Amino acid sequence: MVSAGYDDAVETRELRYFVAVAEELHFGRAAQRLAMTQPPLSRAIQQLERRLGVVLLHRTARAVALTEAGSVLLWEARAALDAVEAAERRTRRAAAESPGVVLATKAGASSELLSKLLDAYAAEPGAVAVEVMLCGPGEQEGLLRDGRADVALLHRPFDTTAGLDTEDLHTEQQVVVLPAGHPLANRPHMSIAEVTTLADLPLPRWPRRGGGYPDGPGPQVRDHTQLFQLIALGRACAVVPESLRAHLRDDHATVPVPDAPTVTTVIAWPAHSRSKAVADLVRTATCL
Known part of the structure; x- marks a missing residue:
């Protein structure tokens, strides 16, 4: 100015x-x-x-x-x-004695992709240390924008990528998570309308609601660990990316929700970034 x-x-x-x-x-x-x-x-x-x-x-x-x-x-x-x-x-x-890259990602999300990315990047010539910041839903975008992170794994439509450079990595469908033994747990699929009208299993409320998170009248939750505990107790349900099935226990069941918006995992970084390490990490991610 x-x-x-x-x-x-x-x-x-x-x-x-x-x-x-x-x-x-x-x-x-x-x-x-x-x-x-x-x-x-x-x-x-x-x-x-x-x-x-x-x-x-x-x-x-x-x-x-x-x-x-x-x-x-x-x-x-x-x-x-x-x-x-x-x-x-x-x-x-950048001026630190041992400069590295800070990568922000939502705890529990994209864990398999993240593990592959870190292993593949570490094998690259000239790779630097990668510090992984695990955060709650919606927080990784803020960490990237305010400079606490150099790169982030974001999830559209939950996270906003306006003003950032991005590369799409993976797109997946969503499922509704129910308590095991619930009468609807064996359904071949459910619609968003059916999920949002479940009287006995309300959708949760998120403190920082993302654009793709269905919000409901249920209990407020901070993270997926708390959410999945409430679902197992029969107090809530949730629509989540199907990759989160890997984190569920035997007291959970999932049903596909075909009309829920697909979720795309992207790697994002500031548009003005000139970091070679960030560029190398992005290139590795797109080659997985």
Whole structure:
């Protein structure tokens, strides 16, 4: 965010100040959050408005509100600050004594694919150490975008890949997981409509719902381990990729759900990445 000359360049510090005020909509609370006093914060926001030549905030004695221009800057400033933080993390990692690659993946998902990928990459000339970050559903995308991970295994339609470079690795159908012995456990298939109307086995609620996760009125779950325990107890059911069958116990049953959206595992990385290690890892993944 730079205008005509360097003297008019917006500073990262000013963006942080503005985001704090825009989120708090109160100069006093924003100053406290930034561990500074209010007068220099007010002056910094005024200077930012002069640099840009726009009014960012409507101020009265009782309230602070964003202008349309302020709303745009809030969105853009958050993205810019996230990008700066991600760049800092990746730069420090690249300068480490033993640089490596951080790969984020959902715990329990794509385990066979991940094992093959790690073994195949380790056999490549010039391979570096790969740190695997196991996380909950939907978390690996955030780790990749904020720079804590260099590459990730994501799953469409659950994860958003907009703005990332990706390669498709594997596509699979979905199944509904039921308690073993349930009257419907021997069905040859079920529809999404049938699954969502099971009165005795409600679909769970996810804290961070992904685009492809059917959400329901059932218990809130944090991860698949908790989910599968609840299913075995007869408290819930769930629609999951069929590869998760490998993690189920004898007290679970699965039924295909042909009209559920297919799930595609992709390897994703930042579009601007220039890491040779990331490129080599991606190339290995696409050759499996």
